[in-house]
Amino acid sequence: MFENREKRTELSELGEFKLIDRLTKNVANRQKSTILGIGDDAAILNFDGKQVLLSTDLLIEGIHFDMSYMPLKHLGYKAVMVNISDIAAMNGTPTQIAVGLAVSNRYSVEALEEIYAGMLLACLKHNIDLVGGDTTSSTSGLMLSITVLGEAAPKDIVRRSTAKSGDLIVVSGDLGAAYTGLLLLEREKEVFAKDPSIQPELDSYPYVLERILRPEARVDMVMRFADMDLIPTSMIDISDGLASEIMHLCEESALGCQLYEDKIPIDPQTVTVAELFNIHPVTCALNGGEDYELLFTVSQNDFEKINGQGEFYIIGHMTETGSPKSLITTSGEAIPLTAQGWDGIKKDDKA
Numbered sequence: 001m002f003e004n005r006e007k008r009t010e011l012s013e014l015g016e017f018k019l020i021d022r023l024t025k026n027v028a029n030r031q032k033s034t035i036l037g038i039g040d041d042a043a044i045l046n047f048d049g050k051q052v053l054l055s056t057d058l059l060i061e062g063i064h065f066d067m068s069y070m071p072l073k074h075l076g077y078k079a080v081m082v083n084i085s086d087i088a089a090m091n092g093t094p095t096q097i098a099v100g101l102a103v104s105n106r107y108s109v110e111a112l113e114e115i116y117a118g119m120l121l122a123c124l125k126h127n128i129d130l131v132g133g134d135t136t137s138s139t140s141g142l143m144l145s146i147t148v149l150g151e152a153a154p155k156d157i158v159r160r161s162t163a164k165s166g167d168l169i170v171v172s173g174d175l176g177a178a179y180t181g182l183l184l185l186e187r188e189k190e191v192f193a194k195d196p197s198i199q200p201e202l203d204s205y206p207y208v209l210e211r212i213l214r215p216e217a218r219v220d221m222v223m224r225f226a227d228m229d230l231i232p233t234s235m236i237d238i239s240d241g242l243a244s245e246i247m248h249l250c251e252e253s254a255l256g257c258q259l260y261e262d263k264i265p266i267d268p269q270t271v272t273v274a275e276l277f278n279i280h281p282v283t284c285a286l287n288g289g290e291d292y293e294l295l296f297t298v299s300q301n302d303f304e305k306i307n308g309q310g311e312f313y314i315i316g317h318m319t320e321t322g323s324p325k326s327l328i329t330t331s332g333e334a335i336p337l338t339a340q341g342w343d344g345i346k347k348d349d350k351a
């Protein structure tokens, strides 16, 4: 429904080589580490003393995204953003991507150009080179696989497994918004299915919709850390909800934790929409997903560096090996955290 209706070029009209030429005609290389990008059998990269970070994500139509409300340009943008978020979560700088794309003939050349336009916009924003990929046909739907490379000096790389007891747990922004945005989109889709003449009522909640449709990877935080001379003791990006991500840090670092319900940052618009759907906003933050904020731990010795900085929210602390992973509620009760992630919440909703 978001395809450009003015012109439709069938994939079969072009053939693979011409298609690749057309999709990659706006690709430009900006990274020093890119020696050779698209155009040969493989890209040539040189990271010159840095360590290389690599991560892959696969997005499947109907599983990870829904074409009925995901504009193609947004899909391309988001696919790149969620990948580079994983590099940011290692405290690295994203540098190159390679793109695998499989599509059915339901998609036109113009539709694929929209996806590429979104991907290249994300690349431009973060100075990333698109250095390779493959395009092929699929029998049904669209599959998009992106591999991202990043770089970091060995001393700067932050893992999940290196938190210490007593470290502060910090998050880079508000949580739960993307999930409430998804709830709105799902509801509008149902309304539209029943009566296509009804126009979606989405204008009242721009922030939560932007969070689900156009997430931003927090590469800016990596630069902030460098400016502040701060290296987190452990880090992860929030793709599956706060509860499951903090449990990853706890398990990988063999520690417990205490999170404080009243410290979890939640935007007022998220609260409004959550209440519209009769869901506790904190549940959206804990068990929703796709906020792509960074969740990290810092030594208490670094408290002064982050204290009073608007973009750092201290939400708890790590506790000793063997101690529970708990949420301390507003009333002071300790509730065990459970790793109910993104998929879990979706299943429960449909049950």
Ligand SMILES: [Mg+2]
Residues within 6 Å of the ligand: 085, 086, 089, 236, 237, 239
């Ligand atoms: Mg991740």
